[in-house]
Amino acid sequence: MASAYGEILERLQNSILFPLRQLKFATKRYLTNAPTMDVFRERLEREDLVLDFHYAPDEVYLDTHSLAEECSDVLSAMLHIKDIASQREYLQGSFGQEAVGCLPYYSVFQSQVRLLPIKLIWNTCGTNGMCAGNTPKEALIQGISEVFERFVIRCIYQQEITPPTIPLECFQNTVILDRLKSLEEATGITATIKDCS
Secondary structure (H helix, E strand, O other): EEEEEEHHHHHHHHHOOOOOOOOOOEEEEHHHHHHHHHHHHHHHHOOOOOOOOOOOOOOOOEOHHHHHHHHHHHHHHHHOOOOOOHHHHHHHHHOOOOEEEEEEEOOOOOOOOEEEEEHHHHHHHHOOOOOOOOOOHHHHHHHHHHHHHHHHHHHHOOOOOOOEEOOOOOOOHHHHHHHHHHHHHHHHOOOOOEEEO
């Protein structure tokens, strides 16, 4: 239970529970470029609900050409696309003419702040990993575990690993199997249990 509360607090702090991935949001930038939103925009402005930013106050929007120039090394590592022309082509196919939201991240290896495309990061790894704990030591252990978890997720994607399925027979005479059967009877939803250890 404590772990579950920790997870929900982490997600609240990191805004993972809110619709940050979608682009239709009550921001000045979106409302300015959405001519069909006049009534909605007027109400938001009247009630002082228009947001100054979508992801963070220091977000920057780059066209796909500039993004490829700015982040070619990152895109190469992330997408396994080495040359900048192919990176531009990929970004153009993914984003079209739309400017891409980027956030500043500190590169420990380069000792500088880099702008990285947040939607590509979300698509690649879900979140950047979060950690919390009841004590500083517990938070540190959680943080190290998050690093390992992200490494494993990366390996699963890059090496195309399919974790093995655990047969339901392994759960005979357990509450787990009883709950899975109840779920299937009530909703028709079946579960497949994978060993991701």
